[in-house]
Amino acid sequence: MNLYPLGKFIMSTILYPLYRIKTIGKENFPKEGGVLLCTNHIHNFDPPVVGITCPRPVHFMAKEELFKAPILKTILPSIKAYPVKRGKGDREMFRRTLSVLKSGNVVGLFPEGTRNTTGELGKGLAGAGFFALKGNVNVVPCAIVGPYKPFRRLKVVYGKPIDINPYKERKASAEEVTAVIMEEIRKLLEQNKS
Incomplete structure (x- = not known):
C-alpha cells in the first residue's frame, strides 16, 4: 500500500x-x-517538511522503536520509511539504503544523526560519506532554515549536487566526504539566513 x-x-x-x-x-x-x-x-517536522517540498518521493530511516507502535508499524512502510537500529552497526539498514539508492530512488538523511536545537550545524556522522561513496548517486545538500514558529517563514533550500567522483578517485574516507557534505549544508544555511 502506497x-x-x-x-x-x-x-x-x-x-x-x-x-x-x-x-x-x-x-x-x-x-x-x-x-x-x-x-x-x-525539528521533528523535518522529515514531512522535506517530504512535501522535495520534487520526488523521499525514503527516510526512522528509529526502529516507531515500527513497534500499533498504528505506525502499518503507516511508516506505506510512506517509504524503514527502520534503523540506533547506536549500533545496523547491517540490514546499510543494505537497504544502498538498495534504495541503486534502484534510482531518493534517500533522505540527517547526517547529524539527531535533532540539533542549538541553531548551529553539528558534526556529521560518517554514514553520510559512506552512502555517498558506495551508492554511486547524486548527493544533494539541503538546508532547513528555521525557526519553526507558526506563521513565520520557514525556508527549505536545495543546493546543487556535490560531485563525489574526485573523492572516490583518491579513495577519500567516509569522514572526509561527510565533512564536505556538511560544509555545503553550512553554506546554504549562511546564504539563506532570514
Whole structure:
C-alpha cells in the first residue's frame, strides 16, 4: 500500500500555511536516478517538511522503536520509511539504503544523526560519506532554515549536487566526504539566513 501521495497532500495542506514554507533551489534536484539527500535536523517536522517540498518521493530511516507502535508499524512502510537500529552497526539498514539508492530512488538523511536545537550545524556522522561513496548517486545538500514558529517563514533550500567522483578517485574516507557534505549544508544555511 502506497500512502505517500495522500500523506504528502495532507501534510502540505497543514504545514505550508502554518510555517509559510518557501522552497528554494528545486531546479537543482536531479529529475531521475538515485539521490542521497542530506539535510540539517532542527525539528521533528523535518522529515514531512522535506517530504512535501522535495520534487520526488523521499525514503527516510526512522528509529526502529516507531515500527513497534500499533498504528505506525502499518503507516511508516506505506510512506517509504524503514527502520534503523540506533547506536549500533545496523547491517540490514546499510543494505537497504544502498538498495534504495541503486534502484534510482531518493534517500533522505540527517547526517547529524539527531535533532540539533542549538541553531548551529553539528558534526556529521560518517554514514553520510559512506552512502555517498558506495551508492554511486547524486548527493544533494539541503538546508532547513528555521525557526519553526507558526506563521513565520520557514525556508527549505536545495543546493546543487556535490560531485563525489574526485573523492572516490583518491579513495577519500567516509569522514572526509561527510565533512564536505556538511560544509555545503553550512553554506546554504549562511546564504539563506532570514
